[in-house]
Amino acid sequence: MENSRPSSKRFLDIVSDLRTIIKEEGAVIGDKLPSERVLADRLQVGRSTIREALRSLELLGLIETRRGEGTFLADYKKHQLVEILSTFIMQNPQSFKSVDETRRIHERAAIECISNDPERRTLPVWESFLEKLKGIEPIIREELLQEIVVVSENRLSLKIWFLLKQYSRAPFHETMAEDEKEVASNLLKEMMNGNSQLAVMRYADWLDIVNGERRDEHEC
Amino acid sequence: MENSRPSSKRFLDIVSDLRTIIKEEGAVIGDKLPSERVLADRLQVGRSTIREALRSLELLGLIETRRGEGTFLADYKKHQLVEILSTFIMQNPQSFKSVDETRRIHERAAIECISNDPERRTLPVWESFLEKLKGIEPIIREELLQEIVVVSENRLSLKIWFLLKQYSRAPFHETMAEDEKEVASNLLKEMMNGNSQLAVMRYADWLDIVNGERRDEHEC
DNA sequence: TAAAGGATAGTGGTCTGACCACTTTATAAT
DNA sequence: ATTATAAAGTGGTCAGACCACTATCCTTTA
Structure with missing residues (x-):
């Protein structure tokens, strides 16, 4: 004892x-x-x-x-550790839902944060993204999301987001479909206009497209 | 080579x-x-x-x-990776701001989650809290917040919240002032009514009271 | 025969001392 | 003063030895 x-x-x-x-x-x-x-x-x-x-x-x-x-x-900017993790961790189906949900929480918060800040919502990087979204060159989904989370300038949130991203089974590492680009553009536009509520709604639209229509039960 | x-x-x-x-x-x-x-x-x-x-x-x-x-x-139901990482990141004074911000992100998400769910926003526990807020017996701030995060039923988010709570320097372990209880009641009422936007605004009001008026520069 | 007990082998936990490969620093030769 | 060489310091690895603990087998016992 x-x-x-x-x-x-x-x-x-x-x-x-x-x-x-x-x-x-x-x-x-x-x-x-x-x-x-x-x-x-x-x-x-x-x-x-x-x-x-x-x-x-x-x-x-x-x-x-x-x-x-x-x-x-170390300069804790390297998340290479998670590569190893992801192959081990959680085959537990329940935890995937938590991971995805939590990741979205941070993304949503970042979108609101930027929308409410006149400085950051007018950054030239958003214009660049809008241009790229008009073109036909492929764009990876998480490129945009990452930029958003980075610009929100919450290092801890960013750190957590990077972690969650690795565990997520959502297809955010894939390229955006053509019709999807328009929804993403709308998200950006609302954000740049400073309308955080509409921006978040456009973000929800985007999620609907990416995840198909199987978002019937869970809405948090 | x-x-x-x-x-x-x-x-x-x-x-x-x-x-x-x-x-x-x-x-x-x-x-x-x-x-x-x-x-x-x-x-x-x-x-x-x-x-x-x-x-x-x-x-x-x-x-x-x-x-x-x-x-x-191991049966990895504990996302202890986040735990370890955060404890280390915490050496840097700048990170306290991140911690508080991130905690608020999760609280806000939980409030929205509950507000949008007819099931959870009508739970009897909220009525109990309203009653207690009318009385004069002391109430710890984080009691209410914890209940909210718990009811939102995102285990990972809850885990992160608990962790952040420990490192936060915000006075959420103290009792609520009398005028503060009214603001908290308003938050609860809006939440129970299913008005997530207003609930979040009341939450912001509450933060203003708790943190005094030094929320001038950072609004994320 | 079945239960109780103890010896034994296997396992992780730790320490020591010894090399190796490499980098930095101090020293000596020019 | 510059250069070349030696020494010291550091992480990377290995081998062997104990310790503490657990599971197992096997003898003893009822």
Whole structure:
């Protein structure tokens, strides 16, 4: 009936300790962390345990290691980790719905955010998109969505969106159909006009097209 | 100028190899994976390398290890990836704003979701809350918000919300002021009436009260 | 025969020490 | 002062050894 002070998984404690160290030293992106040997000595564990923790954080993209140089706080702009995840995670049918719904929540919020901001809704990038939508060159759906989420300038929301995108089974990596481009254009126009409510409605229209008509039961 | 067949990070290759093994053996959730020693032998690498890969997958919640028993394909109902990522992103002061914004995004989505669903917007729990808001007994702000997010029935969104709540510096764990209760009541009433737009506006009013008047610059 | 008990093998968890390949830095030779 | 060389530091990997724990087999016992 131990109170599990040592949580039976030392490397998990190390992950936590590393976070503390980073915090205490006020390390910023790009900064060098103590070497594995120093960490092992400081935290009083073997180097292999330190490495298990570091390798975990590396796979998450939180740190970056360069042989011969050291370990550095990573620029968390690389989401390559999720590629590996997506092949493993959730065959659970129920969770796909949550993922898609949550992704849409963030997209909708981004659309509203931009529509309500005179600065961002008049960015030249939207004009460019409108032009491209008039043409016949193929456009990937998520190109537009990504731009929207990026411009909304909520880094956490963006991060979450990128994660969810990888897990989503919605066909947002495919090219847009011709009639679909018009709906997307309408979305953009309403957004640029600052009419967030109509923009969101056009977004809903777009979803209807992409997902076919099987959106009968769930509307959140 | 090697073609990087051995990708300089052996443990990353192992992660990939593990995926292959799991696929080939048709392993399902809960199944036991080969032991670390067997894997090391089969993949012709040291056991420590195998462990670095396994520990990474464990931190991601993809596998589960039980001492003395073995390693198993995890039942990944917990999206703990988001958890870990967020705790790390949180070092940066700028991110607090993101956290609060993102939390509000989920709250707003939940309010809209419930408002648009005749079933959920007429739940007796809302009447109870209205009654309590009329009284003088103290009510914690997040009690109401939590109920809303829970009822919206998006498990992932709920998970994210709980997480963000912890890192938020907004005073949602405090009790509601008297004049504040009226605003909250209005929010509930609009929601119960199915008027999602007005409900969201009342929600914005509420935020204004809670956060004082320093919502000048950011409106997303 | 069936139940209880203990020995044994298997497993993950950890540590140590040893190499290797590579980069940086310090030192020596020019 | 510049260049070449040596040394030190770092991550990457391996092998072997324990430990703590679990499951299993097998003997002992009722």
